[in-house]
Amino acid sequence: MNQTEESGETTNDSKFAFRGGPLALDLVNTEIMERGKPQDLLLTPQDLRDWWAEARPQTGVLALESFGELEITDDLLEAAKTLRSSLRTLFATIVQGQSVSEKDLDSLNMILATGHQAIRLIANEKLGGVYRLNTQKPEANPVLLEVALSAYRLLTTQDLNRLHKCKSDRCVLYFYDTTKSATRHWCSLGCMNRARSIQHYQQTKKRMKIQE
Secondary structure, eight states: OOHHHHHTOOOOOOSSOOOSSSHHHHHHTTEEEETTEEEESOOSHHHHHHHHHHHHHHHOSOSBOOOOSOOOOHHHHHHHHHHHHHHHHHHHHHHTTOOOOHHHHHHHHHHHTTEEEEEEEOGGGOEEEEEEEOTTSTTOOHHHHHHHHHHHHHHHHSOGGGEEEOSOTTOOOEEEOOOTTOOOOOSSHHHHHHHHHHHHHHHHHHHHHHHO
């Protein structure tokens, strides 16, 4: 296996860590560790706007119909961070092999309830399925619903044994392992190399101590 397959490294100049795979994991990964200290990458509505602009192309074709220009407000920022916290707790519970409770799913299900499935005509009179936002609900928002739908698909259609937290103790990122061997342990080449360097240093130090 080469290092790129092992780590799932992506190459871009973004400040965001698009290493998780599903959109829901990429939202969770807007909380990172920087030099041993937690850092929130979503401090302002502009941060969320920037993340959303980058997240959609990174994730590919999403579920909702086009909804035009999107307004990012302080309220939406707080709602996104609340959803992020709920998803982090949920994913941590799964990764740690603990039982998921109904309460763990409440926030996610509330957002899923702001959309509904529909059928529409697409090219050449073919029928296609789509999700539509219930705009009559004040809490409905396409960003939140897209993330919630991503989490729904991950939790109900994917192998959750492939959901992992980065093996590095200094990293808090989550990812979905899509490698054929299902042996990816790191969110990135950087984390893998740093962890291996630390391990090598500790082993060398231990050998030197034994020889003294």
